[in-house]
Amino acid sequence: MSTFQIEGGHQLKGEITPQGAKNEALQILCAVLLTPEKVTISNIPDIRDVNKLIEILRNLGVKIQKLGKGKYTFKSDELNLEYLESEQFKQEGSGLRGSIMIVGPLLGRFGKGYIPRPGGDKIGRRRLDTHFEGFINLGAEFRYNKEERFYGVEAPEGLTGTYMLLDEASVTGTANIVMAAALAKGKTTIYNAACEPYLQQLCKMINSMGGKIEGVGSNLLTIEGVDSLGGCEHRVLPDMIEIGSWIGLAAMTKSEITIKNVSWENLGVIPNTFRKLGITLERVGDDIYIPAHVDGYQIESYIDGSFMTIADAPWPGFTPDLLSIVLVVATQARGEVMVHQKMFESRLFFVDKLIDMGAKIILCDPHRATIIGHDFKSTLKATTMVSPDIRAGISLLIAALSAKGTSTIHNIEQIDRGYEDVDDRLRAIGAKIIRIDS
Template sequence: MNCFEIEGGHRLKGEITPQGAKNEALQVICAVLLTSDTVRINNIPDIVDVNNLIDLLGVMGVVINRINRNTCEFTAADVNLEFLQSVDFKKRASSLRGSIMIMGPLLARFGKAYFPKPGGDKIGRRRLDTHFIGFEKLGATFNFDAEDIFYTVEASAMKGTYMLLDEASVTGTANILMAAVLTPGKTTIYNAACEPYLQQLSKMLISMGAKISGVGSNLLEIEGVSELKGCDHTILPDMIEVGSFIGMAAMTSSEITIKNVGVEQLGIIPMMFQRMGINLQVVGDDIYIPTQEHYEIDTFIDGSIMTIADAPWPGLTPDLLSVFLVVATQAKGSVLIHQKMFESRLFFVDKLIDMGARIILCDPHRATVIGLNKENALRGANLTSPDIRAGVALLIAALSAQGKSTIQNIEQIDRGYQNIDGRLQNLGARIKRI
């Protein structure tokens, strides 16, 4: 097992470029199963979760031409459906939550799909009802083997229909959308997720010949087509990395320029960091964060404590709440962090408290942070990464802390962040992979 050794308390300086968006990559790579033509995808993040998905498609029979670490061509002309019932498939697919999105394309193109209970971060309940209810509305039959924890969907014929999703699930919307593009008739999806990842998936599908309207809204309309062709698609910069680097700069009082961030797709992320008191400047498609000795959390107009909560797009993505929480520990003022979607994502705060942070965990969804205003630095500590986003939050804390920190279980961080130690070393961070 690898770990990070970090000597904190040092300022960083320089430029850093975000990787391709992990969440988009998982969707668009699954979409290659919709056609027998070659699909080329650019700006793929070279991270564990994405590489595992590519490997999974390879053993399913998809021909993969990896042009370089960030560009890949996929040809799904001969998919081995029998492999989907094998022990090897169950083992591979169950370790990667994002691979659940192979079901929509397989159902649309071949009329059947199989999947084990998916893995991923242990951040609370992440139900799959939305996916399967959507498939059933399109005409598929759903079966769940409780003993083997194995999902099966099959359809001899599907037909477009109207559906109102019970929640604006990102992966659920993506799965149903991919199933609908090859389904005869008109499908209307209301309360659809509309994150930039979904917009990118929709644009890719349209370039393949799909007929989709309402892209960027919560009402999608799809006219089914008989087949899709290949395309060339480029993944957006990862907004979660952009937010992580903004928080890292603030916590370490560093001067950093984040290059090619895709400003128009960041939504309210820059504004929310500004409400944390962080000075950032948008220069073209870059974000410049100057050195700040102190930053002060805003309050609401009536003077009450600021609340930062996650919400479906265009609200604040839940993947950044861990970063906002750790950044608040060294701010002036207080903030209530409200993680509405997942009930286990705040359980890493005990590690920050051990480092000297002032945090009250109100319940599984809410934590109040009383900022130290950088008057008392966090202390180095032995830490363990519980999930991808909490892992990066702890990494940010360690970089700002006085003394040496060790972070165990960094395989979690590697699942979502490409060569994070090497890129931070280029900024002057004292971090070693042991």
């Protein structure tokens, strides 16, 4: 378990460039399995989850070449499908959430796909029903080995397109079904599809491989199956969750920061949600400029004067992955806000660490927390904490950077799952942070 030691209370200053998006990269990497031809992907973030998935692809027989930082070619022309039934795969496949998305392309192309119960954040129930109901709708046989927690789908005669209404707009579920349907016979219509930029990027990639997907960006996708898909080049978008994290960091440490090349048109309601907390952020070309908030920031109320709530919702609503950051930023705002995490039931429990640091938070129930901001009249106190999940981890890091004294965060592997070289990049803008590997 590695550790960060953080000396807080220093203003930061400078420019930071977001990494490629973790959750898009995980989808795009799985899509290389759709074709025997070469696929070139750039802006792949160098983070634990992505590197684990690349390792799984390599063990599956994908020929992988690194061309430079974040740029790789993949060729899935001679796959070793026996790996899918090995003990090694049972270990490796369960190491992250994103591995679930190898099932769709394998099922579409080879008529079978297997996966151990995938890992990822322990932030509440993370069911896979939407994925497997989708595959069953396309004609696959489903089996589940309860003891080994091992899932399998098979369709030796191939898949057949159909209409389906998803029970929920699952992000990885939609990606999985889209990839399977891209190689099914006939037309598939997916209603209540998730439509995050991650999915829009996946659909654009499949179309550039010769796929026929319409409705990209909406919750109604139509996929005309094709016999085979070809190679392509794809660039991963900047990580919108990292961008939101740096907005929160800038406000909370009263720092003047420019976030470079953010792809504004793909940020949805994220900038305005931070503005509701009173944070000033300006669009300068494709950058976000955040001035130093020397006089703090005032949470808005609704037009009728009622109390602000920030809640998650499927895209184009506010992403649940940024609510932990909103919550920590609110601890130093002027005013009160309720954070309502509707999707995950265990993602707010990390607030006890913030309460230990002196934050005024009432955890109303597992989904809702009310935060009464300090308006910097009282700084958070440094402490020792353990990072429970990726977004709580970065939120605790932001809290530590704003706190008085030296904090310690253990289990920073959780942060490394999704943030590339986070300590180096934050040191470059003035953060006092030391990594202690163990």
